[in-house]
Amino acid sequence: MDLRELVAAMFLFALIVMPLESLQAQSVRPPANAVNQGIDKQIDEQIGTSNTLGTNSQSDYWRDLRHGKDGLATSGQSGRKLIQAQGEQWRIVRKTYIVKYGGWVLATAIFLIVLFYLIRGKIRLKAGRSGETISRFSLPHRTAHWFMASIFILLSISGLILLLGRTVLMPVIGKNAHSIVASAAMQGHNLFGPLFIVALIWLTFMFIRGNFFQMADLKWILKGGGLLGPHASAGHYNFGEKGWFWLVVIAGSIMAITGMILEFPWLAESLQLLQISVIVHAIGAIALISAALGHIYIGTLGMEGALDSMTTGDVDVVWAKEHHDLWYEEVTGQKVANPEAEGSQSIPDHNQISAQSQTTET
Amino acid sequence: MLRKKIGEVAKGPRLSSALKEMTKGTVDRRTFLKKSGLAVGGIGAAATLTGGRVQKAHAAGSDAKVELKKSVCTNCSVGCTVMAEVQNGVWIGQEPGFDSPFNLGAHCAKGAAAREAAHGDRRLKYPTKLVDGKWKRISWDEAINEVGDIMLDIKKTSGPDSVYWLGSAKHSNEQAYLFRKFYAFWGSNNGDHQARICHSTTVAGVANTWGYGAMTNSYNDIHNSKAMILIGSNPTEAHPVAMQHLMKAKENNNAPLIVCDPRFTRTAAKATEYVRMRPGTDVALIWGILWHILENGWEDKEYIRQRVWGMNYIAEEVARWNPEECERVTGVPGSQLKRVARTLANNRPGTLIWCMGGTQHTNGNNNTRAYCILQLALGNIGKSGGGANIFRGHDNVQGATDFCVLSHSLPGYYGLKKGSWQHWARVWDVSYDYLLGKFASEKLMQSKGIPVSRWIDGVLEDKKNMDQPDNLRAMVFWGHAPNSQTRGGEMKTAMEKLDLLVVIDPYPTVSAVMHDRKDGVYLLPATTQYETYGSVTASNRSLQWREKVIEPVFESLPDHTIMYKFATKLGFADEMFKNIAINNDEPMVEDITREFNKGMWTIGYTGQSPERLKLHMANQHTFDKTTLQAKGGPADGEYYGLPWPCWGTADIKHPGTPNLYDPSKPVAEGGLCFRNRFGLKSPEKWGSENLLADGSYPVDSEIKDGYPEFTMGMLKKLGWDSDLTADERSFIEGLSGDKTNWKVDLTGGIQRVAIKHGCAPFGNAKARTVVWNFPDPIPTHREPLYTPRRDLLDKYATYADKQAYRLPTMYASIQKNDYSKDYPIILTSGRLVEYEGGGDESRSNPWLAELQQDMFVEINTADANNIGIRDGEMVWVETPEKSKIRVKAMLTERVGKGVAFLPFHFGGHFQGKDLRSKYPEGADPYVLGEAANTVMTYGYDSVTQMQESKVSLCKITRA
Amino acid sequence: MSLLQIFEGPLFYIAVTVFMIGATWRILGIIAIGRKTDISPPKASANVGFIAGNLRHFLPRKVFAKRTWVHIVAGYSFHLGLFVLVIFAAPHITFFHDRIWDIRWPALPRWGLIIAAQFAFAGLIMLWVRRFSDPVMRLISDWDDHIGSWLTFLVMLTGCLALQESHDALKATHMLFVDIWLIYFPFSRLMHAMTFFLSRGYTGATYGRKGMNL
Amino acid sequence: MARMKFLCDAERCIECNSCVTACKNEHEIPWGINRRRVVTLSDGKPGERSISVACMHCSDAPCMAVCPVDCFYQTANGVVLHDKDLCIGCGYCFFACPFGAPQYPQAGNFGSRGKMDKCTFCAGGPEDDHSAEEFKKYGRNRIAEGKLPICAEMCSTKALLAGDGNIVSNIYRERVVGRGFGSGAWGWGRAYIGEGRT
Numbered sequence A: 001m002d003l004r005e006l007v008a009a010m011f012l013f014a015l016i017v018m019p020l021e022s023l024q025a026q027s028v029r030p031p032a033n034a035v036n037q038g039i040d041k042q043i044d045e046q047i048g049t050s051n052t053l054g055t056n057s058q059s060d061y062w063r064d065l066r067h068g069k070d071g072l073a074t075s076g077q078s079g080r081k082l083i084q085a086q087g088e089q090w091r092i093v094r095k096t097y098i099v100k101y102g103g104w105v106l107a108t109a110i111f112l113i114v115l116f117y118l119i120r121g122k123i124r125l126k127a128g129r130s131g132e133t134i135s136r137f138s139l140p141h142r143t144a145h146w147f148m149a150s151i152f153i154l155l156s157i158s159g160l161i162l163l164l165g166r167t168v169l170m171p172v173i174g175k176n177a178h179s180i181v182a183s184a185a186m187q188g189h190n191l192f193g194p195l196f197i198v199a200l201i202w203l204t205f206m207f208i209r210g211n212f213f214q215m216a217d218l219k220w221i222l223k224g225g226g227l228l229g230p231h232a233s234a235g236h237y238n239f240g241e242k243g244w245f246w247l248v249v250i251a252g253s254i255m256a257i258t259g260m261i262l263e264f265p266w267l268a269e270s271l272q273l274l275q276i277s278v279i280v281h282a283i284g285a286i287a288l289i290s291a292a293l294g295h296i297y298i299g300t301l302g303m304e305g306a307l308d309s310m311t312t313g314d315v316d317v318v319w320a321k322e323h324h325d326l327w328y329e330e331v332t333g334q335k336v337a338n339p340e341a342e343g344s345q346s347i348p349d350h351n352q353i354s355a356q357s358q359t360t361e362t
Numbered sequence B: 001m002l003r004k005k006i007g008e009v010a011k012g013p014r015l016s017s018a019l020k021e022m023t024k025g026t027v028d029r030r031t032f033l034k035k036s037g038l039a040v041g042g043i044g045a046a047a048t049l050t051g052g053r054v055q056k057a058h059a060a061g062s063d064a065k066v067e068l069k070k071s072v073c074t075n076c077s078v079g080c081t082v083m084a085e086v087q088n089g090v091w092i093g094q095e096p097g098f099d100s101p102f103n104l105g106a107h108c109a110k111g112a113a114a115r116e117a118a119h120g121d122r123r124l125k126y127p128t129k130l131v132d133g134k135w136k137r138i139s140w141d142e143a144i145n146e147v148g149d150i151m152l153d154i155k156k157t158s159g160p161d162s163v164y165w166l167g168s169a170k171h172s173n174e175q176a177y178l179f180r181k182f183y184a185f186w187g188s189n190n191g192d193h194q195a196r197i198c199h200s201t202t203v204a205g206v207a208n209t210w211g212y213g214a215m216t217n218s219y220n221d222i223h224n225s226k227a228m229i230l231i232g233s234n235p236t237e238a239h240p241v242a243m244q245h246l247m248k249a250k251e252n253n254n255a256p257l258i259v260c261d262p263r264f265t266r267t268a269a270k271a272t273e274y275v276r277m278r279p280g281t282d283v284a285l286i287w288g289i290l291w292h293i294l295e296n297g298w299e300d301k302e303y304i305r306q307r308v309w310g311m312n313y314i315a316e317e318v319a320r321w322n323p324e325e326c327e328r329v330t331g332v333p334g335s336q337l338k339r340v341a342r343t344l345a346n347n348r349p350g351t352l353i354w355c356m357g358g359t360q361h362t363n364g365n366n367n368t369r370a371y372c373i374l375q376l377a378l379g380n381i382g383k384s385g386g387g388a389n390i391f392r393g394h395d396n397v398q399g400a401t402d403f404c405v406l407s408h409s410l411p412g413y414y415g416l417k418k419g420s421w422q423h424w425a426r427v428w429d430v431s432y433d434y435l436l437g438k439f440a441s442e443k444l445m446q447s448k449g450i451p452v453s454r455w456i457d458g459v460l461e462d463k464k465n466m467d468q469p470d471n472l473r474a475m476v477f478w479g480h481a482p483n484s485q486t487r488g489g490e491m492k493t494a495m496e497k498l499d500l501l502v503v504i505d506p507y508p509t510v511s512a513v514m515h516d517r518k519d520g521v522y523l524l525p526a527t528t529q530y531e532t533y534g535s536v537t538a539s540n541r542s543l544q545w546r547e548k549v550i551e552p553v554f555e556s557l558p559d560h561t562i563m564y565k566f567a568t569k570l571g572f573a574d575e576m577f578k579n580i581a582i583n584n585d586e587p588m589v590e591d592i593t594r595e596f597n598k599g600m601w602t603i604g605y606t607g608q609s610p611e612r613l614k615l616h617m618a619n620q621h622t623f624d625k626t627t628l629q630a631k632g633g634p635a636d637g638e639y640y641g642l643p644w645p646c647w648g649t650a651d652i653k654h655p656g657t658p659n660l661y662d663p664s665k666p667v668a669e670g671g672l673c674f675r676n677r678f679g680l681k682s683p684e685k686w687g688s689e690n691l692l693a694d695g696s697y698p699v700d701s702e703i704k705d706g707y708p709e710f711t712m713g714m715l716k717k718l719g720w721d722s723d724l725t726a727d728e729r730s731f732i733e734g735l736s737g738d739k740t741n742w743k744v745d746l747t748g749g750i751q752r753v754a755i756k757h758g759c760a761p762f763g764n765a766k767a768r769t770v771v772w773n774f775p776d777p778i779p780t781h782r783e784p785l786y787t788p789r790r791d792l793l794d795k796y797a798t799y800a801d802k803q804a805y806r807l808p809t810m811y812a813s814i815q816k817n818d819y820s821k822d823y824p825i826i827l828t829s830g831r832l833v834e835y836e837g838g839g840d841e842s843r844s845n846p847w848l849a850e851l852q853q854d855m856f857v858e859i860n861t862a863d864a865n866n867i868g869i870r871d872g873e874m875v876w877v878e879t880p881e882k883s884k885i886r887v888k889a890m891l892t893e894r895v896g897k898g899v900a901f902l903p904f905h906f907g908g909h910f911q912g913k914d915l916r917s918k919y920p921e922g923a924d925p926y927v928l929g930e931a932a933n934t935v936m937t938y939g940y941d942s943v944t945q946m947q948e949s950k951v952s953l954c955k956i957t958r959a
Numbered sequence C: 001m002s003l004l005q006i007f008e009g010p011l012f013y014i015a016v017t018v019f020m021i022g023a024t025w026r027i028l029g030i031i032a033i034g035r036k037t038d039i040s041p042p043k044a045s046a047n048v049g050f051i052a053g054n055l056r057h058f059l060p061r062k063v064f065a066k067r068t069w070v071h072i073v074a075g076y077s078f079h080l081g082l083f084v085l086v087i088f089a090a091p092h093i094t095f096f097h098d099r100i101w102d103i104r105w106p107a108l109p110r111w112g113l114i115i116a117a118q119f120a121f122a123g124l125i126m127l128w129v130r131r132f133s134d135p136v137m138r139l140i141s142d143w144d145d146h147i148g149s150w151l152t153f154l155v156m157l158t159g160c161l162a163l164q165e166s167h168d169a170l171k172a173t174h175m176l177f178v179d180i181w182l183i184y185f186p187f188s189r190l191m192h193a194m195t196f197f198l199s200r201g202y203t204g205a206t207y208g209r210k211g212m213n214l
Numbered sequence D: 001m002a003r004m005k006f007l008c009d010a011e012r013c014i015e016c017n018s019c020v021t022a023c024k025n026e027h028e029i030p031w032g033i034n035r036r037r038v039v040t041l042s043d044g045k046p047g048e049r050s051i052s053v054a055c056m057h058c059s060d061a062p063c064m065a066v067c068p069v070d071c072f073y074q075t076a077n078g079v080v081l082h083d084k085d086l087c088i089g090c091g092y093c094f095f096a097c098p099f100g101a102p103q104y105p106q107a108g109n110f111g112s113r114g115k116m117d118k119c120t121f122c123a124g125g126p127e128d129d130h131s132a133e134e135f136k137k138y139g140r141n142r143i144a145e146g147k148l149p150i151c152a153e154m155c156s157t158k159a160l161l162a163g164d165g166n167i168v169s170n171i172y173r174e175r176v177v178g179r180g181f182g183s184g185a186w187g188w189g190r191a192y193i194g195e196g197r198t
Helices: A002-013 A037-047 A058-066 A086-120 A139-173 A175-207 A215-222 A239-263 A271-299 A317-323 A325-332 A343-361 B012-020 B029-036 B049-057 B140-158 B173-186 B200-210 B220-224 B240-252 B282-295 B301-307 B311-319 B323-330 B334-346 B364-378 B397-402 B418-428 B432-438 B452-460 B488-497 B559-570 B589-599 B610-618 B712-718 B726-739 B749-756 B790-796 B861-867 C003-008 C010-033 C046-056 C062-088 C090-099 C110-133 C135-140 C143-164 C168-187 C189-209 D018-027 D062-066 D092-096 D132-138 D165-179
Strands: A071-073 A133-135 A314-316 B067-072 B081-087 B090-096 B128-131 B134-137 B163-166 B227-231 B257-260 B273-275 B350-354 B388-390 B474-477 B500-505 B521-525 B534-537 B543-546 B802-804 B807-809 B825-830 B856-859 B874-878 B884-891 B899-903 B908-910 B952-958 D004-008 D037-041 D049-053 D072-074 D080-082 D160-164
Touching: A086 A139, A086 A271, A086 D062, A086 D092, A133 A317, A133 A325, A139 A175, A139 A271, A139 C062, A139 C110, A175 A239, A175 C110, A175 C143, A175 C168, A215 A239, A239 A271, A271 D092, A314 A317, A317 A325, B067 B543, B090 D018, B140 B163, B140 B474, B140 B500, B140 B521, B140 B559, B163 B173, B163 B452, B173 B397, B173 B432, B173 B534, B173 B559, B173 B589, B200 B364, B200 B388, B220 B240, B227 B240, B227 B282, B227 B334, B240 D165, B257 B334, B273 B334, B282 B311, B282 B323, B282 B334, B282 B364, B301 B364, B311 B364, B323 B334, B323 B790, B350 B364, B364 B388, B397 B534, B418 B432, B418 B589, B452 B488, B452 B807, B534 B589, B543 B610, B589 B610, B712 B726, B712 B749, B726 B749, B856 B861, B856 B874, B861 B884, B861 B952, C003 C010, C003 C168, C010 C168, C010 C189, C046 C189, C062 C090, C062 C110, C062 C143, C110 C135, C110 C143, C143 C168, C143 C189, C168 C189, D004 D049, D004 D165, D018 D037, D062 D072, D062 D080, D062 D092, D160 D165
Parallel strands: B163 B474, B227 B257, B227 B350, B257 B273, B350 B388, B474 B500, B500 B521, B825 B899, B856 B884
Antiparallel strands: A071 D037, A133 A314, B067 B081, B081 B090, B128 B134, B128 B521, B534 B543, B802 B807, B825 B952, B856 B899, B874 B884, B874 B952, D004 D160, D037 D049, D072 D080
16 A cells, blocks of 8 residues: 555656655764763773674774664664664754744734734725725736635644644643644645645746835835835835745745655655754744734734735725835826825825726726 | 553563573562562552453454463474464464573564464465466365375386475474385385485584484583584574574673684674685685694594594694695685684683584585584583584474485484384384385385485486486475575476476475476475474474464364375375374374384484473473573473483483583483494504594493493393393394394383493494595595686595486586686575575565565675676576576675675575466465575585585676 | 434434435426427427537636636636545545445545545635635625535535544544535535536527527 | 663674564564664674664653654653554654654655554553553553563563663673673663663
């Protein structure tokens, strides 16, 4: 069965399947001898590496291990290695850093968002909705976005259960229930993983246009994105969005690669690679999720009119002017009056603009 | 819920017993309990045995009680006790047999997986015959009748000698004895078994040196060795449990462990000194060592004076083997051999261990004799801790050899002379003429039959070159794997030329598939030894009694039952089983034992009655783990398994002989001296010197010097005949009066009296180092037939061709051709720990098969790089006789440059062709592979026809 | 009696019954409507039209193809994926065998099952996303559509979450949704699975009769 | 309370694999799963050493630490066991284990490893001792029968020792003294860190 799976998988993914034996670490750390360290040292000094009893002394033997000499195992999935010491490091990193701080990072992210909400509140349209709209995202764009979104959510939830379940969930719902949830989470995670890759590729192609950095972004940065301070003008995408896009693309690809390695272990040359993948995957996940929280906030609660762009695809001109003035100008070919000035000035132009916008639309 | 089982902890006795013997027995129950601070019998004690096994039966009513059955492992000759847990007739588990003095609970991979034999997933399940290329299930009666008719027809047309009865070392003593008797009653000497290709040269060489051909001491006695030298022996893979005993000597006595082998074996890895020699140069090597010993006067002069004859002749030969010459031939530097010699001289007594590496050569008998001579020179024979410890291969190869399932002797090495036949006729309670009537002629009756190694030629040879009326036309493989025999290519042809091919075996074996026959093949399922009972002789001559673990699985039958069925069909059952009770076709095993007890005087198989053997098995724990002697208990003072010779009848309660030729004990208590077997004087060509021992004799001997073997006349001269009872005397007088020899005295009177007076019945002589009746009276080095060293041929050429065992045998005519150009690499073969023999059984055992899934060839990295082979690639190994096999290449330093090694357990592939489809449904082993012996070449020992499977030449190319 | 036993036992059989009866009733109903009589002389065979109509609609019209490729791809990947899942998943085959009939057929290896699932999920998600993000679709979709999609999604999801095949709880959840789905099926747009060929056929027949080239 | 430990004496281990087959035999382990394996170092060269490896039942067991569902537990006498009902087959224990002890019944594509299986020190699992369930999932429970792991009991050269750590180390120490040099109390440093030099 296993074998057939392997063969088929090879065929499917046209990849060289590493035999399971090779799932082992590259170098080995000999343990300090528990019973008679002292004695050994003396004897090694006395008898050197070989003695009349022929049996090469301790030191030789451990040296072999230290040089990561492969053994020859007659059997077993664990192959030729005696000790894979990375396991220990991996455990420490995962347990004491990832799980611990990962959790805190997320918590902090949420906290900051709440804090921001309390301080800044919902970013309203200064001029209120005009009712006039400009098309921002086409249907395929939206589909791609929501496709990614749904996969992302499924993966985040299942992933977080696997990462933090034992610390957060288990104490609450108990071992058995938690194991059930975790089992579901793992199966789900493994199943949706590959879809994430599809989504990612699609998303990248759909959104890469307009996501390259420009001078405007520099100003935007200097103005701190205008979140707190004065307005910062931006094109179709502002720096924040671009940053988010590239984060998704880059971090996403890393997640995809590490994910695949973990999903198809025989792709990994060594256990070490798997261990590293787990770590990187976790870090990437934390980063993406916390960023995503921000993205979701600003896309929904945080900013009036933002959500429209992903539901209907058409945004209110006011929104456009206030948040993506450069884009607005580009689309309509009209200068946006200084947003800092009285909105009243700009109101008369509305019909014209919308007319313009329609024309540009059609 | 997850915190569980506080205090479920091993009870003391087990741990201590488990560990006691591997240390110096310090951990006894009390100390354990003290140290571990456990309450005596916690939950541990509470847990009843049944509890643990309930689920193992996977069967209803599984709360039935679990019985413990004691059997003996059927793999190698160590004789490990297998403790079987049986519930409702299901073999549900194995426990370590801690009480067994041989293995102390230990097993190797094979022993630990013994239970699978009873699952028998891949067993041959019912009688099957080949009908135009298809396997057809038939009933036992059909099988017996059809086979029997064909045989009778062959007997009519070509004579009894055209049917070959190939027995097995896997038979119990009773079955082996019965089998030998069987083909005697059939009327032919064309029967044999694996011993021929295993230790026949040992038996010939050793027996002709000091009397008996068996391992002189025991595995356990190695505990006393101060030095161990292994030549062509690899116990870590072939006798793993024996290593336990070697390790003990190595650790407790700081005994150096010297390994001489062309391969850096796993044993060598544990050695203190490893000597890498060129395959087939054993004699040269030994003489090289002996050269230093004699040179420095390290030999035991007094010992030699008293107990060894002809050392002066040896000295002359050895003198020619100075370090330079020795290195030129063996490739071993003189300095190292000097070190070895000194080590052996300084650490006495030392034991010498050899196996196939020494025996399987065209001059195998020279090798074995050379080994003996080395030990004699050191004065190591007949001493505890010394001895020639010859590890036998199969579980009962010693027994089967003792019962002479061979083509050249009757049970007990009586030979084939008229007297021998008459002796056995008396034991069997039939007339000599009755037996004679069965044979084609008295000449054939008294002439050696074809040995198993040569059956191929028995079929293929032109009949006018043969010393028997016709070719072999029927082969019966009764527990023999053909892939353990060389010349596979020709064997295929031979198999196809036969009229009838019968395989009687628990597994189909390679015999079922390697040929392209369309019919005339019968496969009859025999049981394993776990499905029957009887005695088995371990390498150290101890007999152990097996209990029946389970009833025969599927339709398989015990071998002795099958023999009875055939005997009935062939029409000699009544005479053959005259004194053996039969219950529904199964001969009573104990009766068989008692019958051979009546006749096996020569080697003392007479004292081991079933009762005594069962007693020993039941009281294993009372025997000392080093001396093997019972301390108290019902078997007080006896040695475990009554190692033969166990003199006299069971009633005189001889304890058995733990170490042969050891004069430090009275004969009555297991002491001995060398056997007087070769006359009183050497022939004048060899100075007609006195062969009797000189001033050496077993303790309490009333004759304080050497003496010839006992006869009635001798008793009278000594005036001891008065000790004979009336019936003893009357029988002896009735037999042949004063000439009556102790060997044929069915009452055992003569030896009883001899022993009473502290004398060994077989006399007290010197060991002879010169065997004047052998082709090489003094062991001499001879190059293998396929040798790469043409430069040595002028000095060390092989024998001239000759007629032997009814067949022309080639030596010089092969050696004269130079193959070393096209076939530059020396090819040798050997064992793997997971498999055994032809491997059909072990390769059908998933627990073992999983561990070795590929047939491979070990090639030295340098050679491989020169040829351009990478590790794990498939390669062709081809030998001069033009057969070739396709195997995986394993690059390793284990073999020296210019040497390649093949494990011989694989089968089921033939010259690159996978034969799996040809096996009967569901009986194909899990693992198949090329048989090494498909490519192993011609070459037979000059005395015993042992096959040359350790040296050939080959060419390795990428596949 | 454990929840699982209930969900895959009685409740399941009830659901199946409801499903069967309901579905048959619906179909009979539709057939009962019959075709409104057309007195004009037929220009071509209505039956051919019926079949042609069915076949024709498996492929989009060129004019739409470019604009609707997403949901065509999605649609196919969902429906085919789901079909494979339902029919060839080893656990399903066993379940059918144990619960419904005594026949078996070769199952997909695990990886095949998962790949099928992935197609199905991808398709379903895309279709649903489109349903609410395409103004037209959003307009014409009512609760029935959304519930249908969601039920199906949940059935698939719970199924895939139970892939380890080791926890009854997970299997039970899956079965529960299956049961609900079955019961919901006949009375919802899910029926399209059984009726689409009728509608397509109907149009096909009428047009065919009129001799239109489909 | 006894602290159960394994000790493999590299000086004695001859790679006969009896520990492997004994284990398979005792617990009916299927082909492909090896709770115990034998590794040979510098195979075929001087200094060749073989060592029998399985779960060492570490004091501070990495597997226990990393298991996302916390399915491991350590019995009162130090045996590390796991609960297959909880195991989700994620493979983390295999990443963490220094000895490559965890084994999985499946190939592992789409993360399908199946439930982890490993050496139980012949101590079964969380189910009731000797229950059919326990045997099916974890094999035989010898400890509860008052016996020791079969692999050690059947070791051909008594290289593999199992039992109360104190006794085991005493035996080993005796050997070391007998040999005059020490070697190969293999894996103790790693497995039993912080338990002192028992």
